[in-house]
Amino acid sequence: MSAPEPPLTQPGGAQPPLNRPDSQGFDPQQPPAQKLLDACVHCGFCLATCPSYRVIGKETDSPRGRIYLMNGINKGEIPLTATTAQHFDSCLGCLACVTTCPSGVQYDQLIAATRPQIERNHQRPISDLALRTLIFNLFPYPQRLRSILPLLWLYQRSGLQSVLQSTGMLNRLFPRLGAMESMLPKVTAAAFRDQLPRLIPAQGERRYRVGMILGCVQRLFFSPVNAATVRVLTANGCEVVIPPDQGCCAALPAHQGQQAQAQNLARQMIDAFAQTPVDAVIINAAGCGHTLKEYGALLADDPAYQAKAKQFAAQVQDVHEFLATKDHSSPL
Ligand code: SF4
Numbered sequence: 600m601s602a603p604e605p606p607l608t609q610p611g612g613a614q615p616p617l618n619r620p621d622s623q624g625f626d627p628q629q630p631p632a633q634k635l636l637d638a639c640v641h642c643g644f645c646l647a648t649c650p651s652y653r654v655i656g657k658e659t660d661s662p663r664g665r666i667y668l669m670n671g672i673n674k675g676e677i678p679l680t681a682t683t684a685q686h687f688d689s690c691l692g693c694l695a696c697v698t699t700c701p702s703g704v705q706y707d708q709l710i711a712a713t714r715p716q717i718e719r720n721h722q723r724p725i726s727d728l729a730l731r732t733l734i735f736n737l738f739p740y741p742q743r744l745r746s747i748l749p750l751l752w753l754y755q756r757s758g759l760q761s762v763l764q765s766t767g768m769l770n771r772l773f774p775r776l777g778a779m780e781s782m783l784p785k786v787t788a789a790a791f792r793d794q795l796p797r798l799i800p801a802q803g804e805r806r807y808r809v810g811m812i813l814g815c816v817q818r819l820f821f822s823p824v825n826a827a828t829v830r831v832l833t834a835n836g837c838e839v840v841i842p843p844d845q846g847c848c849a850a851l852p853a854h855q856g857q858q859a860q861a862q863n864l865a866r867q868m869i870d871a872f873a874q875t876p877v878d879a880v881i882i883n884a885a886g887c888g889h890t891l892k893e894y895g896a897l898l899a900d901d902p903a904y905q906a907k908a909k910q911f912a913a914q915v916q917d918v919h920e921f922l923a924t925k926d927h928s929s930p931l
């Protein structure tokens with residue numbers, strides 16, 4: 600139960616070629632808005648809440664430092680190079696700095712404008728490109744991800760995982776792959792197919808009809824979270840609808856500046872819900888929720904989708920946000 604999947608592409612999709620030399624700065628296509636940059640008064644309140652600053656300890660890996668870099672690149676005073684790009688790459692996109700900032704700096708919009716600029720105007724090393732190609736062509740597509748599950752299952756059950764982890768071999772040979780592997784959840788039987796039906800009736804009187812987004816990685820590796828979300832919703836009078844053609848919400852490519860791919864996935868998600876009238880579209884993963892609520896901005900330049908995107912985004916609610924505004928029919 601997921602959307603049709605496109606052919607394999609390089610990161611960037613329909614964006615300009617990747618292997619061109621670094622430019623001197625951002626191009627004119629929606630660079631970070633100067634007005635938003637000017638809102639930063641450099642007070643540094645955000646530094647203590649920024650995880651990348653707390654781990655790396657450099658000003659250039661803090662929100663304030665990144666805003667300074669964006670400003671400099673915008674004005675042509677700082678070049679966009681591998682070094683400057685690295686400081687943007689180290690931003691986790693957690694947006695803790697946004698809620699902390701007393702001046703209301705919209706860092707979320709700034710970093711969202713910066714990332715596609717980096718993809719268009721900075722040449723990444725081949726190894727980086729290879730890893731990113733793998734990630735962007737695999738993770739947002741549940742069917743592709745499912746096709747490698749037998750290998751992952753075998754890897755975990757055969758004892759190879761224990762050997763590689765205990766010897767630290769993978770980390771030494773391929774550190775980034777090792778880091779990804781260390782987060783690999785246990786592959787269970789539930790990962791091999793979607794468990795939830797398309798329609799789950801409310802328990803007792805139906806008070807709401809909500810659509811639910813299953814996620815791409817979540818539906819495979821964290822399906823008990825989706826099942827628990829459905830239980831809570833139905834116990835509180837929600838009929839839950841799960842449109843079968845839904846795919847990835849676009850958060851992964853959007854957070855990495857892969858604008859064309861993110862836009863395609865957003866259009867697909869909107870289409871998947873087009874024939875499903877609901878009171879709200881429910882999401883239970885915060886990063887996905889943020890992107891879903893930004894569909895209006897993501898598709899602002901698409902005349903065929905800009906209105907639909909805004910309408911869809913207005914319906915999106917985190918499950919906690921939704922329940923917090925409703926009378927509960929069951930104790931939570
Ligand atoms: S982003 Fe906000 S909190 Fe951080 S330095 Fe700028 S004004 Fe201060």
Ligand code: SF4
Nearest residue numbers: 649690691693694696
């Ligand atoms: S979004 Fe980036 S800059 Fe802001 S707190 Fe998170 S890691 Fe730091």
